[in-house]
Amino acid sequence: MNDFKERIAAELTAVRGRSLAYTEAEDDLLVRQHSPLMSPLVWDLAHVGNYEELWVLREAGGITPLRPEIDDLYDAFKHPRKNRPSLPILGPVEARRYIEGVRGRVLDVLDRLDPESSDPLHRDAFVFGLVIQHEHQHDETMLATWQLSGAAGLVRDGELPPGKPGGPEEVFVPAGPFTMGTSTLPWAYDNERPAHRVDLPAYWIDRLPVGNRAYADFVEDGGYDDPRWWSPEGWAWRRETGAFAPQFWTRDGDTWWRTRFGRREPVPMDEPVQHVCWHEADAYARWAGKRLPTEAEWEKACGWDPEAERARKYPWGDADPDPGLANLGHRAARPAPLGAYPAGASFYGAEQMIGDVWEWTSSGFQPYPGFRSFPYREYSEVFFGGDYRMLRGGSWAADPAAVRTTFRNWDHPIRRQIFTGFRCARSVSAERSELR
Ligand code: AVJ
Numbered sequence: 001m002n003d004f005k006e007r008i009a010a011e012l013t014a015v016r017g018r019s020l021a022y023t024e025a026e027d028d029l030l031v032r033q034h035s036p037l038m039s040p041l042v043w044d045l046a047h048v049g050n051y052e053e054l055w056v057l058r059e060a061g062g063i064t065p066l067r068p069e070i071d072d073l074y075d076a077f078k079h080p081r082k083n084r085p086s087l088p089i090l091g092p093v094e095a096r097r098y099i100e101g102v103r104g105r106v107l108d109v110l111d112r113l114d115p116e117s118s119d120p121l122h123r124d125a126f127v128f129g130l131v132i133q134h135e136h137q138h139d140e141t142m143l144a145t146w147q148l149s150g151a152a153g154l155v156r157d158g159e160l161p162p163g164k165p166g167g168p169e170e171v172f173v174p175a176g177p178f179t180m181g182t183s184t185l186p187w188a189y190d191n192e193r194p195a196h197r198v199d200l201p202a203y204w205i206d207r208l209p210v211g212n213r214a215y216a217d218f219v220e221d222g223g224y225d226d227p228r229w230w231s232p233e234g235w236a237w238r239r240e241t242g243a244f245a246p247q248f249w250t251r252d253g254d255t256w257w258r259t260r261f262g263r264r265e266p267v268p269m270d271e272p273v274q275h276v277c278w279h280e281a282d283a284y285a286r287w288a289g290k291r292l293p294t295e296a297e298w299e300k301a302c303g304w305d306p307e308a309e310r311a312r313k314y315p316w317g318d319a320d321p322d323p324g325l326a327n328l329g330h331r332a333a334r335p336a337p338l339g340a341y342p343a344g345a346s347f348y349g350a351e352q353m354i355g356d357v358w359e360w361t362s363s364g365f366q367p368y369p370g371f372r373s374f375p376y377r378e379y380s381e382v383f384f385g386g387d388y389r390m391l392r393g394g395s396w397a398a399d400p401a402a403v404r405t406t407f408r409n410w411d412h413p414i415r416r417q418i419f420t421g422f423r424c425a426r427s428v429s430a431e432r433s434e435l436r
C-alpha cells in the first residue's frame with residue numbers, strides 16, 4: 001500500500017481503537033439505556049460496523065452482504081433512539097465479532113481502491129473519509145452517553161496548556177465578502193458544499209468562548225428567573241424543565257460543583273462553559289447585551305484570510321491540528337482553560353474556535369446554494385429546515401479527522417448532553433443594549 005492508503009489504514013485503526021475503548025465495560029453498562037436521548041453503547045458499536053459494511057464493502061467494494069438480516073436494526077431512521085433497547089440487537093460479544101469481520105474485508109477494498117477513479121465514492125477515497133468521520137461522530141456520542149450514565153472510567157488526565165487571562169474581549173471583523181463552504185476539500189460532506197460568496201456587514205465576535213465564571217454571573221444575577229432574557233420557546237423550556245444552571249452543575253453554598261464522567265469537582269471557573277442548550281446560550285447573549293453569531297459570521301471569523309483571499313482549513317492555517325493548537329481527541333475529557341491556544345488564533349484573532357466545545361450559532365440548518373445530496377439524503381438533506389440549530393468548531397471529544405472550518409454539525413435547540421458551549425457576537429450598527 002502507498003502512503004495515502006497507509007494513512008487511511010492508520011486512521012481506521014485509530015478510530016476503531018477509540019470505539020473499542022468506549023465499549024470496554026461490564027455488559028450491563030453496554031446494553032442499558034442511560035437516557036431516552038441515547039442508544040445503548042452496544043448499538044453504536046455494531047452500527048458503525050454496519051455503516052462500514054454498507055458503504056465500504058457493499059457500495060464501494062461490491063461485496064455481498066455479510067448479515068443483511070441485521071441492517072434494519074441499525075438503521076437510525078427505522079428506530080428512534082428511545083426504542084433501541086427493546087430491539088433484538090447484537091450483544092457485546094457478537095457485536096465485536098461482527099465489526100471485526102467487516103473490518104477484515106475493508107482492508108482488501110482499500111488495497112484495490114483507485115483514488116483517481118471517476119466514481120465519486122472511490123475518488124480521493126471519499127468512502128473511507130465517510131466511515132472514519134462517521135465512527136468518530138458516534139464515538140463522541142458514546143462519550144455523551146457515558147457522561148449521562150455517571151459511570152467512571154473515561155476521565156483522562158492528559159495535560160492541557162495553561163489558560164491566559166487578559167486580552168481583548170472581542171475581535172472585529174470588517175464588512176466584506178468571504179468564501180463560505182468548500183468545493184475542494186476531498187472529505188467534506190455534501191452539506192459543506194459548494195463554496196460560495198457571502199457578503200457580511202462588519203461585526204464584533206467574542207475572542208473566546210463564554211467561560212464558566214461569566215456564565216455563573218448570569219446565573220447568580222437571576223438570569224434563569226427573568227423572562228426578559230429568554231425567547232418565548234426558551235422560557236417555555238426553562239419553566240418545563242426547571243433548569244437553573246448548565247446540566248451536571250449543582251450548588252453547595254457559594255460553590256458550584258459539577259459531575260464529569262462520574263467525578264464530582266468544583267466547576268473550574270476559567271474553562272469554557274459546556275452542557276448548555278441553545279436556549280440558554282441565546283438567553284445569556286441577550287443578558288450580556290449581545291447575540292449569538294450566525295453560522296456565516298462564525299465561519300468567516302474562524303477561517304477567512306482576507307489577505308490571501310482564501311479560506312483556511314483551520315483557524316491557524318492549513319497545518320493539521322496538534323496539541324499546541326487545539327484541544328481535540330479526548331486528551332483530557334474537558335475543555336482547556338480560556339486563552340490556552342494563542343497560537344491557534346484565526347486571522348481576525350478569535351481563539352479556541354476549533355476544539356474545546358462545539359459552539360451554538362443562531363442559524364437553522366439550510367442547504368448552501370447549489371447543494372447536491374451525496375452520497376445519501378439521510379446524512380444532511382432530510383434535516384434541512386427542521387427544528388435544529390447549527391453547531392460549529394468541534395469539542396474536546398471530536399477527533400482532528402472530523403473537524404475543520406467548514407464542518408457543520410446540528411442539534412435540537414433543547415439539547416445539552418452534547419459537549420457544547422458558545423461565544424457571542426454583536427453588530428456594529430446596533431448599540432450595545434443597556435437593558436441590564
Ligand atoms: C452530524 C452529528 C448530527 O450523530 O446525529 C451519525 C451524524 N449521521 N450517523 C448524528 C450522523 C449518521 C449526526 N450529526
Ligand code: FE
Binds near residue numbers: 047051076134138
Ligand atoms: Fe450513524
